[in-house]
Amino acid sequence: MTKLRSVTLNEKAQSLCELPILSGATGPDVVDIQTLYQQTGMFTYDPGFTSTASCSSAITYIDGEKGILLYRGYPIEQLAEHCTFLEVCYLLLNGELPDTDEIQKFEDTITLHTMVHDQLTNFFKGFRRDAHPMAIMVGVVGALSSFYHDALDIKSKKDRDLSAIRLIAKVPTIVAMCHKYSTGLPFMYPQNKLNYVENFMRMMLGTPCDEFSPNPVLVRALDRILILHADHEQNASTSTVRLAGSSGANPYACITAGIACLWGAAHGGANEAVLNMLEEIGDVSNITTFINKAKDKRDPFRLMGFGHRVYKNYDPRAKLMRDTCHEVLTELGLHDDKIFKLALELERIALEDQYFVEKKLYPNVDYYSGIVLHALGIPSNMFTAMFAMGRTVGWIAHWDEMIADPEQRIGRPRQLYTGAAKRDIPPQHIKRA
Numbered sequence: 001m002t003k004l005r006s007v008t009l010n011e012k013a014q015s016l017c018e019l020p021i022l023s024g025a026t027g028p029d030v031v032d033i034q035t036l037y038q039q040t041g042m043f044t045y046d047p048g049f050t051s052t053a054s055c056s057s058a059i060t061y062i063d064g065e066k067g068i069l070l071y072r073g074y075p076i077e078q079l080a081e082h083c084t085f086l087e088v089c090y091l092l093l094n095g096e097l098p099d100t101d102e103i104q105k106f107e108d109t110i111t112l113h114t115m116v117h118d119q120l121t122n123f124f125k126g127f128r129r130d131a132h133p134m135a136i137m138v139g140v141v142g143a144l145s146s147f148y149h150d151a152l153d154i155k156s157k158k159d160r161d162l163s164a165i166r167l168i169a170k171v172p173t174i175v176a177m178c179h180k181y182s183t184g185l186p187f188m189y190p191q192n193k194l195n196y197v198e199n200f201m202r203m204m205l206g207t208p209c210d211e212f213s214p215n216p217v218l219v220r221a222l223d224r225i226l227i228l229h230a231d232h233e234q235n236a237s238t239s240t241v242r243l244a245g246s247s248g249a250n251p252y253a254c255i256t257a258g259i260a261c262l263w264g265a266a267h268g269g270a271n272e273a274v275l276n277m278l279e280e281i282g283d284v285s286n287i288t289t290f291i292n293k294a295k296d297k298r299d300p301f302r303l304m305g306f307g308h309r310v311y312k313n314y315d316p317r318a319k320l321m322r323d324t325c326h327e328v329l330t331e332l333g334l335h336d337d338k339i340f341k342l343a344l345e346l347e348r349i350a351l352e353d354q355y356f357v358e359k360k361l362y363p364n365v366d367y368y369s370g371i372v373l374h375a376l377g378i379p380s381n382m383f384t385a386m387f388a389m390g391r392t393v394g395w396i397a398h399w400d401e402m403i404a405d406p407e408q409r410i411g412r413p414r415q416l417y418t419g420a421a422k423r424d425i426p427p428q429h430i431k432r433a
């Protein structure tokens with residue numbers, strides 16, 4: 001980070017105020033306001049963080065105007081084409097792509113940690129069978145913190161690395177267990193001879209009664225979906241993980257906070273909402289009605305899978321997801337899939353509509369992911385848990401980066417108070433002895 005120059009603010013400030021302007025590797029410069037309150041007695045006000053850089057980070061870069069997404073400098077398109085999800089995990093955690101030995105060691109280590117403590121299975125039994133998988137995820141991933149007292153010293157890099165491995169390895173096992181629990185099927189143990197995605201697909205879709213041989217095209221598609229979800233700089237759930245971690249909370253608790261935040265329909269819950277929406281629209285002939293609902297300010301309906309805080313251009317992940325969708329549907333002989341055709345037509349109509357054009361609302365990553373996951377045999381209530389599985393590495397990479405940052409302090413925003421001024425309790429409420 002480079003200090004460029006200072007900006008001077010004096011209107012309304014009690015005194016002249018000098019603030020440094022900092023420059024990162026790329027992207028907009030930032031005004032460093034850390035001394036603003038000290039100098040002027042004023043806070044800044046930015047409820048949705050639309051103009052606020054909450055931290056400095058070297059992990060992921062987004063240019064929302066140009067539709068660019070880079071992990072550690074590498075374009076998402078190249079990573080999706082040439083790398084596996086575990087290579088991307090290594091990259092996000094370590095800053096560089098692994099060589100042959102490094103990836104072999106990383107994959108072996110992850111594989112060895114995929115089983116969960118047998119005691120953990122008891123936590124599932126406390127949930128109703130119809131509990132939403134994200135509710136179970138919040139409970140069970142949070143419970144992991146009670147199993148790993150051996151490596152919870154967050155100041156130790158060795159402990160942090162082990163927590164990262166444990167989370168990346170065990171979250172897929174837990175996701176699959178959530179599904180098995182809700183369908184009443186037995187939990188499947190991981191199998192070490194399978195790779196990360198094959199293993200997950202077997203735990204999720206296989207049963208102990210049958211051999212499960214995953215289709216390589218579908219394995220590659222799921223691997224790519226995980227890559228596309230792996231990180232997205234300071235999004236709501238990652239910022240939640242950072243804020244939780246800033247108090248010194250353990251990594252499992254922090255990732256659980258991220259899972260809880262991801263659940264919302266404005267964030268990771270959107271993939272489930274997209275499929276529900278497409279099913280509700282039902283037919284191409286109903287598209288205009290729903291587009292009009294989305295444009296109507298009095299109607300709370302929004303076109304799910306459309307719009308993004310940062311992307312004011314096509315979300316690059318959505319393009320890749322649409323290609324993956326084509327591949328998967330073709331492989332499964334579903335290229336005439338009614339929902340996919342409906343999605344393509346809805347996208348076409350929305351992108352020509354003045355409302356969506358003016359507001360720069362484009363399909364985001366969630367628009368096509370539900371259709372692919374559905375085709376892979378994953379039920380819609382599991383979609384957000386699948387997102388969490390991909391994003392776990394991003395959360396943990398940011399958490400680790402934050403803990404290692406010498407400037408790290410507890411996150412403690414201030415507010416613009418709009419409540420009552422100081423007042424006395426009225427006489428009728430005063431208790432007399």
Ligand code: CMC
Binds near residue numbers: 270364
């Ligand atoms: N349908 C209709 N109108 C929309 C939509 C939409 N999907 N998204 C935004 N708008 C309108 C919104 O009504 C507002 O209009 P106006 O300026 O007239 O008040 C304008 O566009 C700006 O929207 P905003 O809500 O102020 O924008 P935001 O940056 O706060 O919210 C968003 C971003 C993603 C929450 C929002 O676009 C949205 O709710 N989209 C649908 C949910 C969705 O797909 N979420 C997944 C996000 S990508 C994956 C992830 O990060 O998890």
